[in-house]
Amino acid sequence: MSLWVDKYRPTTLAKLDYHLEQAEDLKNMVQKRDFPHLLVHGPPGAGKKTRILCILRELYGSAAERLKVENMQFETASKKKLEILTISSNYHTEVNPSDAGIHDRIVVMELIKATAQTHHIDVGQKEFKVILLSNVDQLTRDAQHALRRTMEKYISTCRLILCANSTSRVLPAIRSRCVRIRVPAPTGSEIKNILHSICKREGLHLPDEFANRVIEASGRNLRRAILMLEACKVEQCPFTADQKITEPDYQVYIRNTANMMVSEQSPKVLLEVRNRFYDLLTRAIPCDLIFRGLLKECIKNCDDQLKREIIGIASEYQHRMIRGSKPIFHLEAFAACYMAIYKKYIESSLEGFM
Amino acid sequence: MVPAKRSNKWCVPSFDCEIINELPVKRTFVKDSVGELDKVLPNVSLTQNNFKRRKHETSLSKLLEACEPQKLSELAVSRQKQNEISNWFQYKASKRQPSMLVLSGPSGCGKTVAIKLLAKENGFDIIEWITPIDQIEDENKRIMRQGDKFEDHMIRATRYRTVLSNCSKQLLLVKDLPNVYHEDHKSFFMLIEKYFQIGKEPVIFICTETGNSRLMQTLFAPDIREKFGIDLISVNATTQAAMKTMLKRVSGVLNSIAGDMLYVSQHIDEILSNSVGDVRSAVLNLIFISLKVPERHLKSECGLREETLGLLHGIGRVTNPKKKLDGNSLKFVHDPEEIAAFFQSQSVVFVQFLQENYLNTIRTIEEATVASDILSLADVLNSEWRDRNLGKVALSYCIRGLMLANEKPVTGWNPVRKPRDDHMNIRRCLVTAETRWYESIIKPCSKKTNEISIENKDEDMEIIIEED
């Protein structure tokens, strides 16, 4: 049985639940002969992937849904072999090139070359194939430059659909060669409608108040909202208005870690905090998320000047983490720095009190 | 070009191992005799002449061989593990049925020696597979694949007895598997299957646990072991105490056979603190460090050699900086520059070690802030691959910074810990993390392993440094 997220994913542009005007535009574009490269961007859980799949289906019909999963092999300059998981139909290939780490350039180039050169005779009404690259914003600079070159070279036989969370990290050169499709996160009421319709199809009753709380907790992330709803169903069904919403355990864990830092400031606590960071890292939690979670919790009871200071150090260490190679160093440095600042703040405010 | 004759003269070997001006005929003779002698070393008494000769010719590996334990009590492997292996020999291996044992453990913990001794004890003859380097031809002059040869060996080697030994039982020992099996798991499993059908003699595989070899996970995964009934005994790294007794014993042996070459005793403590449960390297280090250097060398060029500084000592000196009064200013006892110079080649590892251990000796959170900031910057510098010198800069910065930041180090007993693997190879993606977590709730039966309990698989290795 597949998850609700997959089960109730709309498959055609006409069936999309929100951003209807944009869906209309996309439909317009697909019907034209000069389908451009696309750059689809938006926050996580906004429905980027759903839209891309709909576009593919619109382009090639239901044949684009017959997928096969393959491991493609690439060889780097130093003869190291890489295996990358690709999902492909006759008409398109989907790949997440950042899986290859620093060798992503080779993956991008080889993949586009391979796809563009094997020209299908029976492609039907379209004379091009589509390559779908996800997480483009995590590609290295090198790979992005390579991407730009290959984009021009093979435009006659293949089109790229790029998918990214934000275009800030995408080279301007790539941005300008694509038609940008911004997919904003759905609004609360849009999510609510979708949750209601899912429940209806599942034959469940969804109390309005409960739905609101799920939406609140999901932070306008549709995928998260649906996952939460399904998780709640497993825990308690039928739904009641005051039901507990299961939050991901790592969020709780991060929050508790932050509280530890707030309650006491000493090297001993720092050592414990470090162990908790290790715990989080072993569970493949993105470091950005840890930083954000910590920051949110840490600055709750600070004044504006202090907030600004703490945000400043957070952004500094987060940046260092990107440039360095060991996240733990920087997480710890942030924790230490925060604790020192906070301690000083508490002490000075106590003095003022007396 | 300098003529060949002269070139012989200017390259005087530093260990005085080889006599250069010897006539070729004579040299071959000497070599032969030594080869013979080495086999029976050290039990056979040597003639005066040969003994002297031998001393000059003794290579490090020969000395190492001499240090091998001769008795069970001398083994570095713990008593309990010895019993386990012994039991296996008695109850499993002696049944004249195919049986298989996998012996795993970190490198240099004495696995092979233990097997060899215990096999002798239990009356087994060892036939060891050594992966050939040359191409092998079968009787029809066709080149055989290594895998075929190995298979042949596994199944048939025990059919024939050697005339030389009087042991009644035989056993196959495999230390290095042919490389084909690292890639081709299937054919290895087929081989095992075949062995259990027609093989006769017990087989022992020795798996060294190193970072990149994953034999235990691939070839001898638990389900495979269960399927074929393969036994597993894993040996732990040698404990510090066992290491000490071993080194004492070895130093005795060395003194007796090569006394005029080595000063042994004074270095034991130093070796002890630097070894990480690896007997072999400890002994090697011991031999090397205590080599006598001719007087004239000692004075100038080789003077620095005494200054070996182990990684762990280095860490100790940085995390626990000692100051002394010099005039009216405080100075570090150990020059940060020297420490940095010593670890230049392993900057990344050293910084990691520092990060793992610096917190133990830090007293206030303010100092911790400074120190962690330094480490964070050092990591950035180390990751910058475009300039190779940055590694050195980062190391020097880190060492000096940490020493200065820590004004009043916490004294006390602090074991140095190995840095943990922070799992950089995992792709961090919010979507996957999130989906996986919810999936574990929605379908609890399929994924039980996703609990918050986080096992730390690699047990932290604790190494003790005495406060010096």
Added chain:
Amino acid sequence: MHAFLKTGKLGAPTDVKKPSTSRAKDDKKDLTPWVEKYRPKNVDDIVEQTEVVNVIRQAMKHGDFPNMLFYGPPGTGKTSIIHAAARQMFGSMYKDRILELNASDDRGIQVVREKIKSFALRKANPIGPDGKKCPPFKIIILDEADSMTGAAQTALRRIMEKEAHSTRFCLVCNYLSRIIKPIASRCTKFRFKPLSDEKSISRLEYICNEENLKADRSVLEKIVEASGGDLRQAVMCLQSITRLKGKNYEITVDDALDVIGLIPDEKINALWEACKKGNYSNVETLLENLLLEGYPGSQVIEQLNEKVIFSDELSDKQKVIIGDMLGECDYKLTEGSDEYLQLLSIFSTILIAWKSS
């Protein structure tokens, strides 16, 4: 960054295998990027840049060129002018006499040595195949010359001297400072000014007319304003809109903003006001929502920068503090830092800057 805004090389897809009905032909015409389609064919068509045009016109009269170096912001007609001039001078020989290389082609020192050299060595006949007179030289256009490596530029220097009798070089770049001195001194330099809004709008109006597009003048103004004097970007933007919306559609300001990726002013203003009031939690929620809408962080910074610079309410000192932070965060963003953290850091700085006044 605008140096890269080049789709001119995209080229028309050439694989039209359909029977040559008039429909297919129409299609093909459709497929040409407008940037190419509406590129000036004649030197006199060039918008603005009167001095440059005059000089070029003079040179054409004499039938000879010096080596030239065009510099100026992107989308001001640098490439167009040299193409137009070459087309007029060489006529039908145009294709053979021009070698164009841009940064997308691999342009290390090797390419300079081989490709440019072999082209430079080719002979240029003073009389064309049709018997007409034709200037006896070739033109090598090096687009985006400022992204060439120093070594490649040095190698270029020798070739420029050696082949001076038969080859003219035309270097096109955005930043003069990135061209090494010896090369710059061998060329006649031309500076291109950003286009005035008036001229750009009239050009867009002309295109709209040709393509049967309906667009209000205010919309075009907005497009021109957003593209900052870059005509190419403005034209591309116009085409993107038609791709999405289809023809015979009245283009609105919102469409234009969406395609260019601009953030509506009221959203930025709301954040600005919240900072002014000093309400931190308000700023936080507004920012979160802004990012949830999918607006890129780099764009936020760019628009904030405009706002800060032209603000009358802030003192110079405050502007410095904010500007400093904007620069730093922009750098961190391009390095791949988390958008939320960086933007939060900017807004908290602004918030404090307001308080300090």
